[in-house]
Structures are given as structure tokens and as C-alpha cells.
Amino acid sequence: MPPITSMEKAMEDKILLAHGSGGKLMHDLIQSFLSDIGNPMLDKMDDAAVFDVKGKLAFTTDSYTVQPLFFPGGDIGKLSVCGTVNDIAMSGAKPLYLSLAFIIEEGLPVAELKKILGSIKKAAAEAGVKIVTGDTKVVNKGCADKIFINTAGVGIVPDGVNISAANARPGDKVILSGNIGDHGIAVLSQREGLKFTSPIPSDCAPLNGLAAEMLKATKNIRCMRDPTRGGLSTTLNDFAESSKVGINVAEGQIPIAKAVLAACELLGLDPLYIANEGKLVVVVPAKDAAAVLAAMKKHKYGKNACIIGEVTAEHPGRVVMKTALGASRIIDMPVGELLPRIC
Amino acid sequence: MPPITSMEKAMEDKILLAHGSGGKLMHDLIQSFLSDIGNPMLDKMDDAAVFDVKGKLAFTTDSYTVQPLFFPGGDIGKLSVCGTVNDIAMSGAKPLYLSLAFIIEEGLPVAELKKILGSIKKAAAEAGVKIVTGDTKVVNKGCADKIFINTAGVGIVPDGVNISAANARPGDKVILSGNIGDHGIAVLSQREGLKFTSPIPSDCAPLNGLAAEMLKATKNIRCMRDPTRGGLSTTLNDFAESSKVGINVAEGQIPIAKAVLAACELLGLDPLYIANEGKLVVVVPAKDAAAVLAAMKKHKYGKNACIIGEVTAEHPGRVVMKTALGASRIIDMPVGELLPRIC
Numbered sequence: 115m116p117p118i119t120s121m122e123k124a125m126e127d128k129i130l131l132a133h134g135s136g137g138k139l140m141h142d143l144i145q146s147f148l149s150d151i152g153n154p155m156l157d158k159m160d161d162a163a164v165f166d167v168k169g170k171l172a173f174t175t176d177s178y179t180v181q182p183l184f185f186p187g188g189d190i191g192k193l194s195v196c197g198t199v200n201d202i203a204m205s206g207a208k209p210l211y212l213s214l215a216f217i218i219e220e221g222l223p224v225a226e227l228k229k230i231l232g233s234i235k236k237a238a239a240e241a242g243v244k245i246v247t248g249d250t251k252v253v254n255k256g257c258a259d260k261i262f263i264n265t266a267g268v269g270i271v272p273d274g275v276n277i278s279a280a281n282a283r284p285g286d287k288v289i290l291s292g293n294i295g296d297h298g299i300a301v302l303s304q305r306e307g308l309k310f311t312s313p314i315p316s317d318c319a320p321l322n323g324l325a326a327e328m329l330k331a332t333k334n335i336r337c338m339r340d341p342t343r344g345g346l347s348t349t350l351n352d353f354a355e356s357s358k359v360g361i362n363v364a365e366g367q368i369p370i371a372k373a374v375l376a377a378c379e380l381l382g383l384d385p386l387y388i389a390n391e392g393k394l395v396v397v398v399p400a401k402d403a404a405a406v407l408a409a410m411k412k413h414k415y416g417k418n419a420c421i422i423g424e425v426t427a428e429h430p431g432r433v434v435m436k437t438a439l440g441a442s443r444i445i446d447m448p449v450g451e452l453l454p455r456i457c
Numbered sequence: 458m459p460p461i462t463s464m465e466k467a468m469e470d471k472i473l474l475a476h477g478s479g480g481k482l483m484h485d486l487i488q489s490f491l492s493d494i495g496n497p498m499l500d501k502m503d504d505a506a507v508f509d510v511k512g513k514l515a516f517t518t519d520s521y522t523v524q525p526l527f528f529p530g531g532d533i534g535k536l537s538v539c540g541t542v543n544d545i546a547m548s549g550a551k552p553l554y555l556s557l558a559f560i561i562e563e564g565l566p567v568a569e570l571k572k573i574l575g576s577i578k579k580a581a582a583e584a585g586v587k588i589v590t591g592d593t594k595v596v597n598k599g600c601a602d603k604i605f606i607n608t609a610g611v612g613i614v615p616d617g618v619n620i621s622a623a624n625a626r627p628g629d630k631v632i633l634s635g636n637i638g639d640h641g642i643a644v645l646s647q648r649e650g651l652k653f654t655s656p657i658p659s660d661c662a663p664l665n666g667l668a669a670e671m672l673k674a675t676k677n678i679r680c681m682r683d684p685t686r687g688g689l690s691t692t693l694n695d696f697a698e699s700s701k702v703g704i705n706v707a708e709g710q711i712p713i714a715k716a717v718l719a720a721c722e723l724l725g726l727d728p729l730y731i732a733n734e735g736k737l738v739v740v741v742p743a744k745d746a747a748a749v750l751a752a753m754k755k756h757k758y759g760k761n762a763c764i765i766g767e768v769t770a771e772h773p774g775r776v777v778m779k780t781a782l783g784a785s786r787i788i789d790m791p792v793g794e795l796l797p798r799i800c
Contacts, residue, residue: 258602
């Protein structure tokens with residue numbers, strides 16, 4: 115048996131199975147690092163956080179398995195806060211509280227966990243959400259891939275807001291908040307060790323501030339979603355299917371960074387199917403489109419916003435793109451997995 | 458490229474990375490199986506579920522990594538519903554809605570996933586909770602261990618209920634709802650291939666019904682918790698530390714099944730530290746103890762309930778056990794991990 119000092123050293127460097135026991139070792143580690151985002155609810159360390167609410171509650175969950183853990187513009191910690199904050203915000207809700215659950219592979223360097231916790235803290239602060247309850251499990255080496263994170267979240271939907279993928283109507287306008295494809299290409303480049311002349315950072319960002327500004331412009335937002343896995347094409351297809359309407363988009367209107375377009379051409383990928391983590395697509399009545407677009411352009415996460423298309427009664431359930439050459443093509447759902455473990 | 462039919466066959470048998478893409482394949486699979494627990498919120502498939510609430514909300518999360526997936530008396534599906542339902546119920550809340558997030562290793566037999574989904578459905582029905590939002594990620598073979606599940610949950614705390622590990626006061630009684638150690642020994646036996654003359658099933662069960670009956674007897678429940686990881690000793694130590702009181706328990710009063718005791722002796726384990734998944738420990742004022750105990754004994758999950766000790770102003774932060782021989786010993790928190798991946 116090694117002397118206590120070297121055991122303590124080992125515990126400082128690597129996550130051990132013991133960190134997952136009743137949670138004491140891990141609790142101390144996480145608590146020490148999150149201390150300044152600590153709050154009376156988390157500090158109580160009861161099995162559930164308890165808080166007062168009144169109204170329409172939005173509730174969502176996502177697990178994050180991105181590989182690699184760290185990539186230009188973000189990491190799994192930032193992603194796990196922004197992704198869930200965005201899912202809440204896409205219902206028009208103000209995100210309030212998150213849960214945070216880790217599944218950690220034995221042997222994860224504590225330095226990496228601390229870096230991830232730092233990103234979680236920073237992202238939660240920017241989004242204005244509190245982490246109120248959590249869980250940590252440690253599994254044997256080889257039984258997970260470094261770390262998986264699940265966050266669930268709750269938020270309050272303001273009165274008069276009713277957003278759903280099923281609400282689009284013919285005549286509505288479709289607005290995209292900015293360039294597509296950044297997140298997927300950033301993660302893929304990092305994973306495959308690709309070097310581009312201009313590095314492509316992920317767009318990973320909390321969108322609740324942007325969504326709140328848009329709701330100030332009008333409460334008549336019909337559909338809103340962040341095009342993550344499956345990209346813009348999947349989101350538009352979801353809207354078309356759920357609302358039983360057609361959607362027409364114009365290829366020339368969809369903003370894509372030159373570096374992303376070049377990377378997609380090189381890799382044989384279609385940017386319409388690449389994941390984003392800091393963009394949203396919104397369907398609004400035509401009469402409100404200008405006001406919503408103006409509100410978006412004023413926000414740092416909506417500077418490149420533009421109208422990309424409109425909702426039609428024709429071809430219900432289908433998304434049709436007018437190409438730069440004037441032809442029309444149907445934009446389908448992706449069938450298989452284009453880029454696994456992108457979030 | 459294989460013909461479509463054999464590709465379809467492969468997809469029926471094993472989970473593929475494609476099941477995790479935008480979620481369509483997996484969505485169809487899960488939706489088809491959960492169809493009769495489906496509900497308007499889940500069916501909408503929006504990013505967040507939205508529902509009306511008013512009052513004190515309890516919010517909790519847990520990830521489940523139990524190994525093996527199937528064990529006597531339960532499986533990871535039943536566990537992932539009961540565990541989170543119980544965490545909500547331990548705050549005195551009525552559990553209402555769960556989220557359900559899977560991380561699946563590529564290659565998991567679809568039959569195993571279906572069996573797990575069946576258990577989830579059954580446990581959710583017994584507990585009276587709805588699954589309203591979910592997520593599925595599939596990771597490459599070797600990057601997870603078959604399946605990990607996260608559930609988060611929300612519930613409403615009735616007016617006048619204020620339960621916390623920090624609320625125990627000297628003079629209060631400590632009541633345990635039944636035999637300890639069953640879950641941990643059941644999982645361990647299955648994992649290690651141990652055969653006992655009497656098989657030991659896990660006690661995994663939703664405790665919200667029992668907790669509701671107890672709250673009908675009195676709203677003066679001070680502390681309530683299900684002694685899972687770390688066992689009864691950890692729960693009692695949490696109460697003593699958070700409430701800054703001492704707790705005295707009598708060894709002879711703690712119910713343990715003979716088969717569990719025999720297994721513990723054989724394996725060199727202390728049942729006080731073994732996980733339970735269908736038991737609760739409660740601290741109540743002495744004047745309410747008889748009424749709470751009577752309510753517990755009437756419920757199927759509290760038949761073996763008994764008073765196991767009391768709260769004292771002496772030795773704050775410590776749990777002291779009077780042994781069968783009349784000696785006193787301090788019951789500490791476990792330091793390391795006794796039994797990894799028990800839940």
C-alpha cells in the first residue's frame with residue numbers, strides 16, 4: 115500500500131472509482147470548483163432542489179457525448195449548458211434552473227474535469243441559469259469515453275407565447291440567425307486533426323438572450339428551433355412535417371462562412387446537414403418578419419440573421435430549395451448518421 | 458453494399474450509430490414501444506415539454522450505470538424510473554414528469570433495449586409519472602458499456618411540507634421502512650455469478666405512494682431520504698451533519714433479511730453501507746412517530762418499517778450505534794467505493 119501522501123497525489127491527478135461512491139470525494143471536488151456559482155439550493159445537497167414556480171413550465175434534457183472534449187470555440191462543458199439552455203429557450207421560455215449529471219471514466223485527469231467545470235460555470239453565468247441539482251457516476255476504465263454529461267433544465271414560458279414546430283402557416287417567413295455549419299466543422303476538424311488556413315471555431319452559445327429580444331419584438335413566433343444534430347435541413351423538415359405545410363428556401367440566402375464552405379467541399383459534406391450550436395431558425399407571420407429580423411440583427415448572436423424562405427400551402431411536409439442556378443430540389447431529412455458524437 | 462432487406466434486418470437486431478443521428482430511427486423505435494405511455498407533450502416532439510404548474514417545484518436528476526443491466530428484481534430501466542421518482546418523493550413532492558435520456562453503445566441488441574423500455578413503461582405506470590421529454594445518443598462500440606440512462610424529474614411539493622436533511626432536532630425519532638441491503642447484494646450476486654440457496658431480489662420500487670401515505674399521517678416530516686449509494690450509514694451521517702445533531706441507532710432494531718446477512722458475512726461487507734433502491738429513512742418528531750409508523754406498516758413497501766433510533770443533542774455530526782452486545786461504535790461515512798456501478 116503506498117503511503118498516504120502519494121495516494122492523495124493520485125487522487126488529485128486522476129478521477130478514481132472512489133469519486134463515485136456516495137459522492138463525497140466528487141462532491142468536495144465539484145463543490146470547491148463551482149463554489150461561486152453555488153446557491154442555497156445546491157448547497158443544501160438534498161436529493162431534489164425545491165423552488166417556487168407559477169405558470170407554464172418548459173422541461174427538457176440532453177446528454178452530451180462530444181468527442182473530442184475540447185474543440186475550437188468550446189468544450190463539452192460549455193456545450194452541455196448552452197445546448198439545454200437553447201432547447202428551453204426555443205419554446206420561448208426563460209431558462210431558470212439546470213441539473214448537471216456526470217458519467218466519468220475512471221482515470222480522467224482531474225485537470226480536464228476542472229477545465230470543463232470552469233466552462234460550465236462561465237456558460238451558466240452568461241445564460242443566467244443556476245445549477246441546482248446534480249449527480250456523479252464513475253465507471254471503470256474502458257466503460258465510457260472520458261466523460262459524458264447530461265443536463266436537464268426548466269424555464270418559464272411567458273404568457274401569450276405558444277411556440278411549436280406544428281404552428282407554421284402558409285405565408286409565414288423563415289428567418290435564420292446566422293452562418294450555418296460552424297460547430298460541426300469545428301469539432302470534426304479537431305477530431306481529425308485537419309488544419310485550415312482560417313481556423314473555424316464552434317458557434318456554441320446560449321441563445322436565450324437573443325430569443326428574449328425576439329419575443330420583445332413580437333409574441334407571434336410560431337416555430338423556433340436550434341438546428342443542432344441533422345442541421346438546418348432536419349429542422350426545416352421537422353417544421354414542414356409537424357405543421358403539414360411546405361417550406362421554400364433560397365440557396366443564395368443561407369449564410370455560410372467561406373472557410374466552412376471550403377471545408378465542406380473538401381470533405382464532401384453538405385452544410386445543410388451539419389450541426390450548429392449557436393443558431394436558431396424561426397417561423398413568424400410575414401407582418402412581423404421585419405421587426406423580428408431587426409431585433410435579431412441588433413443582438414451579438416444574430417448579427418448575420420436573414421430571411422431564408424417562406425411557408426407555403428404547396429407540397430406539404432416537404433422542404434424545397436431554389437438553387438443558385440434557378441433549379442428546385444427537395445431537401446430531405448438525413449437518413450443515417452453523418453457525423454457521430456458532434457454534441 | 459448489402460441489399461436493403463439485410464440492412465433492415467441488421468437495424469432490427471442491433472443499435473447502429475445511425476440510430477443516434479437526428480434521432481429519427483431511434484425516435485421511431487422508442488415511440489413505437491412507448492406508444493401507450495405516449496402523451497400529447499411527448500408526441501409533439503418539440504425540444505422542450507411545456508406544462509402548467511403552480512407551487513413549490515422539486516427538481517432532481519440521476520444517471521444510471523448499473524452493471525449488469527438485468528438483475529433479480531429489476532433492471533436499469535426500472536431503476537432509472539424508481540431512483541428519480543424516489544429522489545423527488547423524498548422532498549415530500551408528488552412526482553409528475555420525467556425526462557429520459559439514453560447513451561447507447563453501438564451494437565446493443567434491440568431486444569435488450571425493448572426489454573428496458575418495457576420496464577420503464579411499467580415502472581412509470583406504477584409511479585403515476587409521465588415521460589415528457591427525451592434524448593438518445595449512440596456512441597461507437599467500446600466508448601460506453603451497453604447503455605447508460607439519465608432521468609431527471611419534477612414534482613410538486615404540497616403546501617406546509619418542508620423536508621430537508623438539515624431539519625432533524627434532538628428528541629426526534631428515526632424510522633426505517635424495511636430490510637436493508639437487498640439491492641446491492643442482488644446486483645453483486647448477479648454480476649459475480651454467486652448462487653445463494655435463497656435468491657435475493659432487489660428491493661427496487663417507487664416510494665412516492667408510501668411517502669404520500671406518511672404525509673397524510675403528518676406533515677411534520679423533518680428529513681426523508683432513500684439510502685441508495687453508501688447505504689443507511691451514509692444517509693444517517695448526512696442527516697447528522699446537515700442538521701448538526703447526533704443520531705443514536707440500535708443495531709438490534711435494523712431489519713436485515715437472513716440471506717442478505719449471510720451474503721454480507723461471506724463477502725466481508727457491512728450491510729449498513731450497501732445500497733437500497735426501495736427503502737426510505739425518515740426523521741419525525743417523537744409525538745408523530747407512532748402515526749407515521751402505522752401508516753408505513755399498512756403500505757406494501759413499508760410492511761417491515763420500524764423505529765431504529767433517535768436524534769440527540771450529544772455528539773453533533775456523528776452517528777453512534779449501540780451494538781447487540783451493548784457497546785457503542787461510531788458509524789462513519791464510507792471513504793471509498795465499496796461496490797461500483799450498483800445503480
